[in-house]
Amino acid sequence: MALPHVGEWLVAPQRRLRIGGLMALLAVSSFMTPLSLDMYTPAVPYMAGYFSTTPDMVNLTLSGFFVCFTLGMLVFGPISDRFGRRPAFVASYALYVVGSLLCALSPTVEVFVFARVLQGLGAGGASSVSMAVVKDAFDAAHRGTVLGIMQVLFVIGPVVAPLLGAVIISSLGWRASFWALTVVGVAAFAASLAFEETISDEGRVRGGAGVVLGRLAAVARNKGFMVFLVAVSCLEMSFMAYIAVASYVYMGIYGLGEMSYSLCFSAAALVGVAGPALYAAISKRTGVKLFTTGALVLGFVGGVLLATVGRCGFLAFCLVSMVVPIMQACVRPYSTNILLEQQKSDTGSASALISFIRGVIGSMGMLMPLLPWPDYITALSVTTMVALAVGIVLWVLLMRSCIPLATVKGDQPAKPW
Template sequence: MTSTSPSAVSDGFSLKVLAILSTLMAFASISTDLYLPALPAMASALNADAGSVELTISGYLIGFSLGQLLWGPVGDRHGRRLPIAIGLLLFILGSVGCALSTSAGMMIAWRAVQAVGACASVVLARAMVRDLYVGHRAARMLSTLMTVMAIAPLVGPSLGGLILQLASWRAIFWTLVGVGLATLAALYGLPETLPVERRNPQPLWRALGRYAELLRQRRLLGYAGAGGFFYAAMYAYIAGTPFAYISYHHLSPQRYGLLFAIGIVGLMITNQVNARLVERYGSDRLMRAGSAGAALAGLWLALAAWTDWGGLSGLVVPLFLLVSATGFIVANSIAGALASFPTQAGSVSALIGSIQYGSGILGSALVGFYADGTPWPMACVIASCGLGSLLCALLLVPASAAPRGLPVASNR
């Protein structure tokens, strides 16, 4: 298939391409949100404790974080479509392994394989956006894509709860096999956005060494830190809420799915607000505002969890505010980093994603390691990470700063 140049599509994605890119970017949430209501049932079936089953999320994040460091340079060298196709095949293989697992250890290992495949879709879909857009337009497009892809976590837990009610938790992973196969078929309708003349001819080992140079850029660390700490908070939320809601507050898996979906509605709204405001106020300012909101929501949550103030509502309300902050933090942190290094979109997207999801490993693992049957470990991790996100946004991304010696892309 012939490559699509930025000029040919910069004034609007076709609905077909928008749908495919949204699906690719949604693989991170599809792979986890669908099976969240089944975590307690999995723990029982695999004869594992809650902490061990929560580590299946951490295992996924390990594969997702490290895999991006490979797929980014591969995508810069060989284009976007072929690596995505290979990643989807790995995702399908990992999903089959999860469905056939007989222990928590097997599940953790196959989740890592699943993640290495899934992350190719996510990191290279973001790079494709940067192939076509820069600056505020990239932030706006990422917000639009994230709004569309939020349908996955919006319906994922509810759908997972329904599958669990009709079949078993293993059927959830067979469903993911079907999703992978359908997406692989749809990939044929996605144009290549990186022409041969714009690809990076450097050997892979040299491209991987470029990460060390990127990590010396203070502004890049600011974007990565703001998003990374926030991802740690979000994955603490993902790992902790099934047990906080279902086990501690005795909700059904279906009601848990409904509460999870309400948070995603907030995320969708703030993504659209961000898309409308980003040209007026700038992506950095909105990222700082979102980080401040996440920090305040985390402190509120910690107080409620420590005192049991408000019961279930004392958890739901600040967690809703936390999830809603996604719309102001994630798209703007990614767009800011990509705009600063336009010739290395794949590698920068991979590095940012690896740091963000690597932080998610820490967030979800801490909740699992310190699980005590109450919401307190989750709340404590979220509050700490919210403050970390705010400090990175305020201290490492000064308003007029730019990476020294490296170009900053201008808006079209």
């Protein structure tokens, strides 16, 4: 589709960035998280030896990033409602650049973990604000399409990142991967300076921190919003657990090298690119309710397959580990659109809460492998089955309750993305 036509989707013009620059900025916001998480995973099994520390301390560089990523989303979303999207964007990318630079220069594992905290806060802020900008800047008819494009980029990140990371790390060392992220952050920071505000003065929340937090609490009191959000976010828990253990399974249990691991990891992530198209094709016949039910059930089946078939070799593990990523990729875009439709105002707070809950549940998935499991495959399969069982129960209860869920229960069909 030609950019001039796409430009007609905008309801908040960007005279400096234009449609191409805005889409690029939103793309980086989506691409940044998987890039920051997955680009250095080929080096994770060796980091304990490099810093003379424990594997659990090294895992904090992954889980710590993601925990602070969720905090960044929760903080910067409401801030963008109060002070505007542009200041929140600029501050987020500034934090990300500083964190990435410190990662590249870290002399100890403690400094490295702290640097990842800063990097996570910045990435979380950019992610949360970008979701609010989509609702501000694009008309309702095409908003879902933009979210779908962002989801594809979010999925492509785990495909490209480990392959790129393996090449950079094998030739230049693990620090070079963070120098590359610093360059990406600087480019995004420059684009954020050119970004033009998308929320009007009249649309901003007035008052101090108490008022801002109050608006966040008001969104959280929407029962349909919260139950639906938690139910579909259970897929995030399994997906992030996979990210946390994949290198240990492929390289530790099955003995693969850096590049072979990256190819297997990328294959599981690559299938997620088909998620939005798969939803578009199937949902026309099934509708949102049945499709969501099927996605959650298939995610649970994926956990069962990991516990059984996944132990038959690295290829079997690679194949069955594709189930949850593709279900997550199917559900994420349309569920985000449905969630944003539950709130007519407080878009930044709603975006922050969406990202925060997903991040918290995802962080739980990354922390689960730290428990004393017999092996990492058991950790991943049990985490997946428990998470998806909870998601199925919540979804069924929501559908059978009298709790409203706009565009899904009784109102009107969900807008196509």
